[in-house]
Amino acid sequence: MPKARTTISIDEGVLRAVRVKAARGGRRDSDVIEEALRRDLGLDLLERLWAAADLDEEEALQLAVEAQHETRT
Amino acid sequence: MRAILDASVLVSAVLSKTGAPARLVEFWLAGAFELVVSEALLSEVERALEYPKVRERIEPADASELVRLVREIAHVIPDPEAPPPVRSPDERDDYLVALAAAEDVRLVTGDAHLLGLGDRLPILTPRAFLDQLEA
Numbered sequence: 612m613p614k615a616r617t618t619i620s621i622d623e624g625v626l627r628a629v630r631v632k633a634a635r636g637g638r639r640d641s642d643v644i645e646e647a648l649r650r651d652l653g654l655d656l657l658e659r660l661w662a663a664a665d666l667d668e669e670e671a672l673q674l675a676v677e678a679q680h681e682t683r684t
Numbered sequence: 685m686r687a688i689l690d691a692s693v694l695v696s697a698v699l700s701k702t703g704a705p706a707r708l709v710e711f712w713l714a715g716a717f718e719l720v721v722s723e724a725l726l727s728e729v730e731r732a733l734e735y736p737k738v739r740e741r742i743e744p745a746d747a748s749e750l751v752r753l754v755r756e757i758a759h760v761i762p763d764p765e766a767p768p769p770v771r772s773p774d775e776r777d778d779y780l781v782a783l784a785a786a787e788d789v790r791l792v793t794g795d796a797h798l799l800g801l802g803d804r805l806p807i808l809t810p811r812a813f814l815d816q817l818e819a
Binding site: 654656657659662663664666668669670671672673674675676677678679684 | 696
């Protein structure tokens with residue numbers, strides 16, 4: 612996905628920590644911020660799950676309905 | 685627009701990356717609609733993710749993280765005490781019908797019993813809801 616430029620205001624201490632982490636890792640500040648946001652918003656999780664998800668839509672829905680019914684109390 | 689995605693939809697969304705449920709999760713995260721959940725629904729999602737055939741595909745830590753994500757980003761409302769306006773053939777579906785009716789939102793499901801009530805309430809398949817969002 613293409614990058615979009617934005618302007619945000621964040622706590623000075625947080626920005627300092629971002630810059631320290633970026634410098635230590637030889638990365639850009641924006642990469643550190645994006646990584647944290649992706650983790651917090653669950654985007655990394657979904658990418659990881661979808662990378663391993665090999666069922667088609669019908670198989671997945673069938674299994675999910677089965678799981679829903681079989682685990683109901 | 686607000687909608688309930690039941691456990692079958694939320695779980696299938698992470699079992700297939702190409703299906704309508706996965707696209708609905710992308711639409712939700714992109715702000716195309718607000719996801720409405722309750723504690724009973726979140727518990728059902730947790731239990732479904734623990735089902736052995738699902739557990740073979742989704743690590744416990746990822747399952748916990750998924751539930752945390754939904755709880756944090758979705759609109760969590762109390763489970764209604766009022767009975768559902770229409771009863772499902774499976775009474776264990778009734779809390780979802782009551783929830784959808786109380787919040788006046790669409791209920792998206794892969795469950796055949798619930799979809800059978802679709803002529804009386806806005807209950808639809810993931811594909812049908814996706815079509816509405818894309819229209």
